[in-house]
Amino acid sequence: MKIFLLEDDTSLNKIIKLSLENKGFFVENFFDGYEAANIILNNRYDLYILDVNVLGFDGHKILEIIRNENINTPVIMISAEIDIENIKKSFNLGCNDYIKKPFDFEELFLRIQYHLSYKKEQNSDMNIELGYNFTFNLLEEKLYKHNHEIELTVKEKLLLTLFVKNINKSVTNEMIHEYVWDSKEMESVSMRSIIHKLKKKLKNGMIINLRGVGYKLISIE
Structure with missing residues (x-):
């Protein structure tokens, strides 16, 4: 939050x-x-x-x-x-x-x-089904798999919230910088590091890299 x-x-x-x-x-x-x-x-x-x-x-x-x-x-x-x-x-x-x-x-x-x-x-219906048995609660910013909570850091929560709010849509590097870091100065390696760690907590291929643009969270129906 x-x-x-x-x-x-x-x-x-x-x-x-x-x-x-x-x-x-x-x-x-x-x-x-x-x-x-x-x-x-x-x-x-x-x-x-x-x-x-x-x-x-x-x-x-x-x-x-x-x-x-x-x-x-x-x-x-x-x-x-x-x-x-x-x-x-x-x-x-x-x-x-x-x-x-x-x-x-x-x-x-x-x-x-x-x-x-x-x-x-x-906003009671805030559980978003991501596929592969993953669910994310937008209000609580909690990620679950088979109803088991997967621990997220503060920045991972913010990043996943941004992805879920734009599910199946492009999320630019600028959007991530603004939402997760509040437009404050940061090293590009920091963004890549957080995204890499979040990818490891989801199924491979759910977050894809859009070269020169940003990333996209793919929801599997």
Whole structure:
């Protein structure tokens, strides 16, 4: 699961990121609203955590951008602001939850679990049959063979999610770079290494190389 975090308090930002990563989430963390706005317009996440008061665009503006893009992903606002008008504004703009600082991390984690489980109920049929007895659950980002889970790393989960969302279609190297590495600088060998490792966890020939273009996940009916 990819979580977007906007929090300008350096210490709190790092604590939330580390805590969620220890729970198995992939977290992209940001400190500045302007940078966050650019990322949101070009990427998709499973849940957003936004601090109300940050540099550049504040959390309310970022929330507005998210909803204007017709993104229905859960958004949790966090803030030291406790006045009812501030809370009302957050909900009017479309947030799903509002947590007042200071808060216990377990409270944040429980709320994340709740919103992701509700999203799961709304998208109950997320098991995608890949053929050769492989199944991938898009919401949980879990790969199964004969109902036995095959362990995936965070980047393998992101990569396979991208492939499954574009099953039997070309996935360019640029798409992989953007989705798995969030367009951050990387060595080309890193991409090839992750793809090679994922191929070994699937049946030979399910992921094919499209020379000069990218890759394709082939589904066998």
